Amino acid sequence: MADWLTSLQTKTPQEGFELAITLARKGVAYTQTSAEMREQLRDNYANNADSLTMASQVVAVHFQTVAAANNYWKE
Amino acid sequence: MADWLTSLQTKTPQEGFELAITLARKGVAYTQTSAEMREQLRDNYANNADSLTMASQVVAVHFQTVAAANNYWKE
Amino acid sequence: MADWLTSLQTKTPQEGFELAITLARKGVAYTQTSAEMREQLRDNYANNADSLTMASQVVAVHFQTVAAANNYWKE
């Protein structure tokens, strides 16, 4: 797979959160490599509350990692 | 998405907990971008015990992050 | 919501565990704001093994946070 992750450092917490979302999606993309199929599946789970909560959980775990990597963006 | 997360620092643990709730909901909102649809889904899962527990779990993971970012609000 | 969380410090590990239970329940209460409805739902999930295990998992995550906040109550 082409380079997509060269650093965990981000300028702001929000960028860190968005990186966490990318990481969560990449965790899926390495298993289901077809972008078309992922798009189809997203149509389903985006309308299911529990599926969305599960996806949000993965983001939360990755956000822990990214936040620690950035020392929580403390000034 | 407009700026919504500029710091993980909060004055009190309770504000930190409420930030964790925001983070959990944002994890959903990035996938299901329609506020109307999220409102519909909430009507369902708010009446399902397991769905609520799963949502509470996501909050718990984010609260770990926020609490660490604030050094646990130790005096 | 009125003040309910002013500190993560507790005198004993057991009080810390009980705070973790409070945190888990608050994670639910912010989504399902009706105490009456939460009471109804509890009657169901309290008799379902998997629901109880899921609830215990949320407590475990919060207990990690509270224990770290108290430096594990080491003497």
Added chain:
Amino acid sequence: MADWLTSLQTKTPQEGFELAITLARKGVAYTQTSAEMREQLRDNYANNADSLTMASQVVAVHFQTVAAANNYWKE
């Protein structure tokens, strides 16, 4: 509830693991306070692979906490 958790310190990792099991069960017991009902439920989930895996997950989270509290029993 009577005192049941006065310290997270244990002499060995195995005692720490067994404390983690106690913590997982207590997370259930605070919600389902009837020991008789818990016994009934155990008969069911002890024969369901996924239920056992979920229970093992809760133990794993608590074991992280207990292990950290004991500095991993490093000599």
Added chain:
Amino acid sequence: MADWLTSLQTKTPQEGFELAITLARKGVAYTQTSAEMREQLRDNYANNADSLTMASQVVAVHFQTVAAANNYWKE
């Protein structure tokens, strides 16, 4: 239960991973104490993708603990 866990220290990351697997299985064995029953259940969940993923998740949590205990086997 006889002694089965005297240290979290391992020589290599792979041995640490295998210890994590042992810990995950012990989390089950303390609840379902019949080895025969566990063997039966394994036949089922070993052929179910989601069951295997859930089991892998428990291993992941324990591997975090073991890896931290070994300071990530850094040289």
Added chain:
Amino acid sequence: MADWLTSLQTKTPQEGFELAITLARKGVAYTQTSAEMREQLRDNYANNADSLTMASQVVAVHFQTVAAANNYWKE
């Protein structure tokens, strides 16, 4: 099992992420030792959104470990 994990150190975060994927799959492989069966199961879960999210969650937990082992690849 032959040597497959000799270090948690990676040169880049992306290599770390890919190691996390390997760890998640190994967590399955130790339980379901037949590669042929794992391949069959993958065909199913790769087309199920929730299964993919669960798999991504395991990757997220392992990525926390690998990232910590590499001090988050900070320069």
